[in-house]
Amino acid sequence: MDKAYEYLLSCSVDKKANLDIAYEEAKKNSSSIFDVLLYKKFFKEEEITKIKADFLNVPYVSLKEKIIEDSVLVTIPDKAIAFYKLLPFEFDGTLLKVGMVNPNDLEALDALKFISIRHGVNTKIYLISQGSFDVVIKQHKNFGDELKDVLQNVDERIETKSDDDENKIESERITEEAPISKVVDIIVSHAIEGKASDIHIESSEKDLRVRYRLDGVLHDSLILPKKLGPAVVSRIKILSNLKIDETRKPQDGRFRFNLSEKGRLGKSIDLRVSTFPTVNGEKVVMRILDTSSEIANLESLGIRARALDLLKTNIEKPFGIILITGPTGSGKSTTLYALLKMLNKEGVNIVTLEDPVEYYLVGINQSQVKPEIGYTFASGLRSILRQDPDIIMVGEIRDKETAELAVHAALTGHLVLSTLHTNNSVGVIPRMVDMGIEPFLIGSALNIAIAQRLVRRICPYCKEEIEVTDEVMQVVKRELEMTPPDQRKEIDVGNGMKFFRGKGCKECKNSGSSGRVGIYEVLTMTPELEKIIHSSVTDNDILLEAKRQGMITMKQDGIVKALMGLTTIEEVLRVTED
Numbered sequence: 001m002d003k004a005y006e007y008l009l010s011c012s013v014d015k016k017a018n019l020d021i022a023y024e025e026a027k028k029n030s031s032s033i034f035d036v037l038l039y040k041k042f043f044k045e046e047e048i049t050k051i052k053a054d055f056l057n058v059p060y061v062s063l064k065e066k067i068i069e070d071s072v073l074v075t076i077p078d079k080a081i082a083f084y085k086l087l088p089f090e091f092d093g094t095l096l097k098v099g100m101v102n103p104n105d106l107e108a109l110d111a112l113k114f115i116s117i118r119h120g121v122n123t124k125i126y127l128i129s130q131g132s133f134d135v136v137i138k139q140h141k142n143f144g145d146e147l148k149d150v151l152q153n154v155d156e157r158i159e160t161k162s163d164d165d166e167n168k169i170e171s172e173r174i175t176e177e178a179p180i181s182k183v184v185d186i187i188v189s190h191a192i193e194g195k196a197s198d199i200h201i202e203s204s205e206k207d208l209r210v211r212y213r214l215d216g217v218l219h220d221s222l223i224l225p226k227k228l229g230p231a232v233v234s235r236i237k238i239l240s241n242l243k244i245d246e247t248r249k250p251q252d253g254r255f256r257f258n259l260s261e262k263g264r265l266g267k268s269i270d271l272r273v274s275t276f277p278t279v280n281g282e283k284v285v286m287r288i289l290d291t292s293s294e295i296a297n298l299e300s301l302g303i304r305a306r307a308l309d310l311l312k313t314n315i316e317k318p319f320g321i322i323l324i325t326g327p328t329g330s331g332k333s334t335t336l337y338a339l340l341k342m343l344n345k346e347g348v349n350i351v352t353l354e355d356p357v358e359y360y361l362v363g364i365n366q367s368q369v370k371p372e373i374g375y376t377f378a379s380g381l382r383s384i385l386r387q388d389p390d391i392i393m394v395g396e397i398r399d400k401e402t403a404e405l406a407v408h409a410a411l412t413g414h415l416v417l418s419t420l421h422t423n424n425s426v427g428v429i430p431r432m433v434d435m436g437i438e439p440f441l442i443g444s445a446l447n448i449a450i451a452q453r454l455v456r457r458i459c460p461y462c463k464e465e466i467e468v469t470d471e472v473m474q475v476v477k478r479e480l481e482m483t484p485p486d487q488r489k490e491i492d493v494g495n496g497m498k499f500f501r502g503k504g505c506k507e508c509k510n511s512g513s514s515g516r517v518g519i520y521e522v523l524t525m526t527p528e529l530e531k532i533i534h535s536s537v538t539d540n541d542i543l544l545e546a547k548r549q550g551m552i553t554m555k556q557d558g559i560v561k562a563l564m565g566l567t568t569i570e571e572v573l574r575v576t577e578d
Contacts, residue, residue, distance in 0.1 A: 004033050005056045019044040044128045053127040058103050063089055063132040067509035071304070084108035087128060087136055088374045148366040151414055180231045181541035184239070184374065185226055187222065187232075188257050192269055197288055197329075199271075201236075203229045203281030213391045215456045215513050216329065217283050233282045234277065240273040247282055251275045254356055272356055282437045289358045295337050303335075305487050306550060315339055320447035321410045323397075325422045331518055332419045333358055336393060339417055340364060343391055352393040353380040357435050369395070381405040385414075388431060394418040400436040405438055410445040410543045424554070425451040425523040426542045433537050443530035449523045453554055453569045454516040455561070458500055459508035466501050468569055473497070476559055476569065482547075491563040519558040519576070523551055 004022045009016065016433055022036040037043050043051070046062055046199050053060030073081075076098070080086060083099040085106060096119075098112060105127050115133045116123045151401045187210055191199045196212035203209075209231045210222035222230075237244045240253030253273045272287040298308055322339070337359050344350060344363050351365045355377075360366065365387070377394055378401040384392055384407075396419045397403050410416045421531045422431045430448040432442050444495075468476075476497065480488065502512030523529075523546050532541045552560075558572030 008033065008037075008051065010250050011051055011054075031289070045131045049127060049132075051131040056103060056127065058125060058127045061089070061099060061126040061128060061132075063087065063095075063128055064135045064527065065098055065506035066136075067506070067511075068136060069219055069221065075119065077120075079344065080111055081137075084111050085130075085133055086112060087133055089126075089136070091121075096123045098123055099126045099129055099132065101128060101133050103127055122210070129296060133391070135148055150224065158522050175480050180228070180235050180387055181249050183210065183224070183228065183232060184235045188271065190221070191286075192257070192259065192288060192290075193352045199284075199286040201232060201284040201286075203278065203283065203570055205280055208232065211493070215511070216454055217456075226396050229281050233284055236273060236284055240271075242275065244271070250277065263478055269455060270356075270358075284483060289356070295359055295361075296334065297341070298335075298338050298486045301331070301335060301338060302556075302566070303520055304490070305553070306484075307520045307522040307557075309451070310318070311339070311450070312342075314448045315343055315415070317447055318416065319410055319413045319415055321406060321418065322418050322448050322450070323414045323446065324416055324450045324481055325402060325420045325425065325428055326452045327421065327423075329454070330450065330452055332517070333395070335450070335452065335518070336417055336419065340391075340393060343415075348390040349388060350391040351384045351387055351389045352395075353377055353384065354393070354395040377402045378405060381409070385409060389414060391415045392417070394422070397435075403432060403435045403437055407441050407445045411441070412561050422451070425449040425521050425548060425551075427451075428523070429533060429542060430539060431536055439537060443525065443533045447486050448525065450520060451522075451554060452518050452520045453558075453575045454514035455519045455558060455567045455575055457515045457567055458565065459502035459505065459512055459514040461507040461514075462503045462505035462512065463500050463565060464483070464503050466499055468499050472569055472573070476563075477571070479553075479556050483560070487550070487552045487556070488563075497563055498565075499562060499569050501568045501570075504553065519554045519561060519572065521546075521551055521554045524549060 005019065008019050018037070018040075019033075019042075022033050022042060025031075025040075026033040026036045031382050033561035034048055038045055038048050042514075046064075050060045050186070062578055066089060068087075068089045072088050075091060075096055076086055076089045081088075084105065084107065087099040088096055089099055090097040091418045096116065097273075100108060102108065102114075102162060112123055112125070147428065187199060187201070191212050194214065196214050197216075200211040200213070200218065201208065202211070203226065203280075205226075207226050208224040209220065210224065212221050213219075215436075232397060234244045236255075237251070237253070237254040241255070242251045242253045251274075255271055255273065256270055257269045259267055259269060267290075270289040272289060274285045274287075276283045276285070300310060303311060311322075314320070324335050326332050338353070340350065340361060344361060346363075349365070351367070353367055355369045357366050357368050367380060369377055369380055377396065379400060380390070381394060382405065392409055392414050393404075394406055394416065396404065397406055406416050406418055420428060420431060422428055428451075429439075429442055433439055502508060502514075504510040504512045508514045526545070528548070529542070529545050532545055539564060554578075555572065555576040558567065558576055559569065562569040562572050
């Protein structure tokens with residue numbers, strides 16, 4: 001204790017009187033001088049904990065504002081966390097970072113060593129305050145206790161029920177009982193409150209894993225007993241009006257989750273459900289559709305400069321096709337809704353065919369296709385043409401018949417908006433030709449093709465400047481040289497190129513990102529492009545014409561946004577590199 005007292009004197013000369021008082025009391029009661037200083041409120045808790053960490057030569061961390069994922073907390077059993085005051089707070093797959101209130105506790109160190117050997121991971125110890133420990137436990141108490149109470153009440157017959165039991169009535173009764181219903185409610189409500197876009201429920205050989213997709217990236221959230229798998233899936237099937245005794249084939253459905261009934265956010269959320277058979281049981285993916293949320297405008301989506309001007313010009317045309325392309329989850333539907341919002345004016349009849357309807361728009365006639373009864377995009381499009389439409393939105397062009405009808409509608413005086421699956425805007429024309437559309441019809445019908453991806457937006461509260469490698473800088477310089485000057489006027493490279501990242505904070509739940517922003521490339525139909533289509537359709541010829549138009553690629557648009565401080569250069573290269 002004498003060494004601790006001397007160290008404190010060297011750190012806090014202005015508080016010598018307080019140190020002397022604490023030193024005498026600590027000697028009298030055989031306690032730690034650090035504990036006495038905190039008890040008597042001579043120091044703030046985090047202040048004295050940091051000093052103690054320096055004295056013990058142990059790294060310090062405050063967890064009071066850190067969001068710790070449930071998948072990290074479960075690496076150490078609850079009882080061990082509570083008894084030894086250990087808190088796992090970060091795990092990259094090989095190194096587990098653990099906060100300890102008392103890193104001199106030999107029993108706690110032995111327990112941590114046993115856990116690290118058992119799981120085959122390395123551990124690094126940090127000193128944390130009792131306050132940090134309490135805050136994290138409180139944060140996870142409601143979620144953990146709520147789920148723990150439910151799991152304790154799950155009926156044992158779920159575990160003992162044989163796999164070949166086909167009694168549908170009994171199955172429905174079990175899955176409607178409070179415990180399983182509550183498990184599903186907890187999974188969904190916490191995903192919504194955490195602003196996840198998708199929920200993945202996956203069975204493995206040993207357990208049932210729940211993952212949430214946040215800002216485009218999947219994160220482990222819960223590990224549940226494997227015996228709950230069939231009951232949880234059955235409950236979701238009942239809510240989605242699917243066949244619970246059909247486990248061999250994929251099924252699609254939808255249900256509405258009323259948060260107001262749960263006493264939470266006071267609104268209803270739609271969930272699109274997809275089941276898929278795997279060797280370990282059925283997997284369920286639920287897409288969260290907040291139909292009440294505000295539809296973004298083009299600027300807030302990240303559409304800028306030439307792309308923005310071309311879009312605004314082309315939606316004013318009375319007929320033709322506007323196609324948006326990109327992989328699943330790239331934000332195509334959101335862009336379509338932003339365009340519909342701009343087109344939704346008195347005096348026009350707008351009709352949509354969607355699968356599913358993700359946002360409800362007042363003044364627009366929205367319809368959802370139902371392939372199981374023969375109501376497809378193609379059959380629906382035929383009916384729409386008899387509804388005297390001015391503007392038609394088709395959720396996706398999937399086959400030749402739908403493509404032909406869309407082209408026909410565009411050539412007969414309708415503005416058609418739709419999506420297509422290609423890697424870039426240049427690939428739209430070869431894709432349409434491959435679907436059986438005559439090249440001369442494409443030149444007459446297509447107005448504009450937009451390709452897009454989504455990248456994570458840097459959290460504005462913890463943004464910091466970073467250095468990038470020479471290799472990355474060479475890529476950036478090469479792409480900027482090919483970017484027309486008018487497309488990079490928002491950035492100033494005269495003072496050097498600056499790149500940023502989010503270091504993590506309370507606002508972004510320590511992820512460093514907050515939402516996503518789009519990167520785009522836009523190809524417009526020109527007389528020169530029509531000639532190319534009529535003569536020979538090759539990607540290279542179309543790409544040369546796109547460059548002549550002044551089109552920038554998604555990678556170039558992303559690099560500009562990285563230099564603007566909207567996203568990281570690593571994120572841009574991740575989604576655009578071949």
